Amino acid sequence: MNALEITNLVKTYASGTKALKSVSLTVPQGDFFALLGPNGAGKTTMIGVTAGLVNKTSGTVKIFGIDNSIEPERSRTMIGLVPQEINFNPFEKPLDTVVNQAGYYGIPRHIAIPRAEQILRDLGLYEKRLGRSMDLSGGMKRRLMIARGIIHEPKLLILDEPTAGVDVELRRSMWNYLKTLTTKGVTILLTTHYLEEAEQLCKHVAIINKGEIVANGTMEEVLQAHDTGPVEEGKYRGGRLEEVFLKLTQEK
């Protein structure tokens, strides 16, 4: 079964902007999937529709076979979302942020508290759990967002640029943590601008540009199909995925 199945998804905003133009995408169960694209390509809109934060114009989104228009509540129990923007209440304690999130999924406090403490410990936030969230460093805030996104043990975890603005060491530890989640059967859909990391981590990749999928397949398939350009002598050359990304998304 596929973790995520998007078919002919269209989203036109009230302003008339067509953010998604009949997008179709499949994320296999247990995958570490990279959804890449330049700013404004439609990644966050696609994630928003999947998570139920954006109303679609047409098309279908199925999470583990459940249509999120027909059974929105059931489909949401399976998704964990780590959004791009930090959106927890800065006045709350980190522990409360995570435990409250569990509450919205119907998990009572006596179960949520020890589970939240364990996740905060795993992410290196245990010592900070009773302070104010606003006092956390940028990297800690990102980790708190991950803790909040996984407290209900989702089967599909969607991470929208989770490492934006995070230093190398912390990024590496976050990737390692996320990899341990995939070994437990969690499917991860990731957007990131760190293409070398996506190249290393992800089995499948899709590249979206101007609301359309321009490449989709296993990482190796996409790299082989598109990384054909010559290397100009004396010029900087990025990783293979970076070159493919630029080739497919640059203005012609």
Place this chain on the structure above:
Amino acid sequence: MTPREQWTAFYTIIRKDVVRMFRIWPQTFLPSVVTSSLYFLIFGAFLGSRIGEVHGVPYIMFVVPGLVMLAVVTNSYANTSFVMFSSKFFGRSIDEILVSPTPAWVLVAGYVAGGVIRGVLVGLLVLVVSLLFTSLVIHNLLVVLGFLFLTSVVLALAGLVNGVYAKSIDGINIVPTFVLTPLVYLGGVFYSAQTLPGVWGMITKVDPIFYIINGFRYGFLGVSDVPILYSSLLLIALAVVFLGMAVYLIHKGLGLKQ
């Protein structure tokens, strides 16, 4: 979600709101207590003795139910409108609930319960303050509690609808300032409609807050300018209308989702 899980989600929304309102108690509880103390002092102790009796009771005793309602109305409304608006515009923390399986009606119930808790607590605080200035008589406790609860439910629902629709901070200030406050002050907090000349009496009687205050006042003093049945039916009708609006808006994501 199972009913038990829905209850957990409902409890979580309330708990979060109650923790917030107690954390910032100088903003949530204190202002109404200070304002009503001044009203009691000025209209009760200073001016009340010159006004004499209204409906056969001392003036200060007459204004107590109205001032309690003033606090309940403004606080219930302000709580839900502000909490909804701020969770939409300051960091989008509303998304925490919107991505979860919490049904729209549970979200509405949780937010409204927060508004009711604040409205009722502030109302009770004002009532306690009134004891410093006058004695308390209760004609019918059931009517007092019923109107206290229903009024805060209606205003919390109305505030929630306002908070969902508001697109800027002005959006949650316009209604309380230019609609709610005039309705409350013209709704008979400080006077009986029977004492008003013709046209003003008519105007007062199309003010829904007038019926709410009179119903509540009946619970204390046993006197009212309108039949209590009218007041009760109006409150129930308003609750049904605003409940329908709130659940519809949140279920559809209007004003919340893009």
